[in-house]
Amino acid sequence: AQSVTQLGSHVSVSEGALVLLRCNYSSSVPPYLFWYVQYPNQGLQLLLKYTTGATLVKGINGFEAEFKKSETSFHLTKPSAHMSDAAEYFCAVSEGFGNEKLTFGTGTRLTIIP
Amino acid sequence: SQTIHQWPATLVQPVGSPLSLECTVEGTSNPNLYWYRQAAGRGLQLLFYSVGIGQISSEVPQNLSASRPQDRQFILSSKKLLLSDSGFYLCAWVPRNYGYTFGSGTRLTVV
Secondary structure, eight states, X not given: OOEEEOSOSEEEEETTSOEEEOOEEEOSXXXXXXXXXXXXXXXXXXXXXXXXXXXXXXXXXXXXXXXXXXXXXXXXXXXXXXXXXXXXXXXXXXXXXXXXXXXXXXXXXXXXXO | OOEEEEEOSEEEEOTTOOEEXXXXXXXXXXXXXXXXXXXXXXXXXXXXXXXXXXXXXXXSOSSOEEEEEEXXXXXXXXXXXXXXXXXXXXXXXXXTTOSOEEOOOEEEEEO
C-alpha cells in the first residue's frame, strides 16, 4: 500500500525567502509522484510530476522538486516566495502505469509573510 | 481542448435529503474518472473511480454511491445525507501524460 507523509501542516515564510515543503512517501513499486496546489474553494492544480527520468523536475510558478529514492522523499522548493504562493499544497503518489489511483498527503498550508 | 466540469459549486442540504453531483469531461473519450472528498483539515480521500460506462469501484464504504451513465459523465449520489457527508467533493480524470486534472469542486454543507 502507498502512503504519503507531509511534514508540517502549516509553513510560514517571508516574501522572498526559500520555500521548502516536505514530502515522504512509501510505495512497493517505483512511484509516480505529484505536487498539487489548491487555492481557497478551488480544485487542485498540478504543479509538477515525476514519472521517470531526471530526478529534478521543474513545474509551474517557479517550483521544483527532487525525487530522492534513497530518502523516499519528494520535497517541493521555490527559491523566492511570492505573496501569490499562499495556498495549500498536496503531495501525492501513484503506482504509475496501469494504476492511476492517487494517494494524497494531508496537505501543507503555506503562508507568506510580507 | 480537454476540460472537466463539475456542478453545483456550492450546496446546502438538510440531513436526510438526497444528493446528486455531476461531473462531465469534454475533449476526450473513455476517460478514467474519480470522485474524491476533502474534509475540513484533512487530505483527499478517494471515494469512487470508474474505468468505463457502468463500471464503478468503491474505495470506502459509506453513505454515497456513484454512477456512470455515459462515457464522459460521472455522478455522485446519496439517498439520505448525513452530517458527516459535508465536505468538498472533487471530480478528476487522468490524461495520458498523467497527473490528475480536477474539476473546480462542490462545497457540500449538510445541516
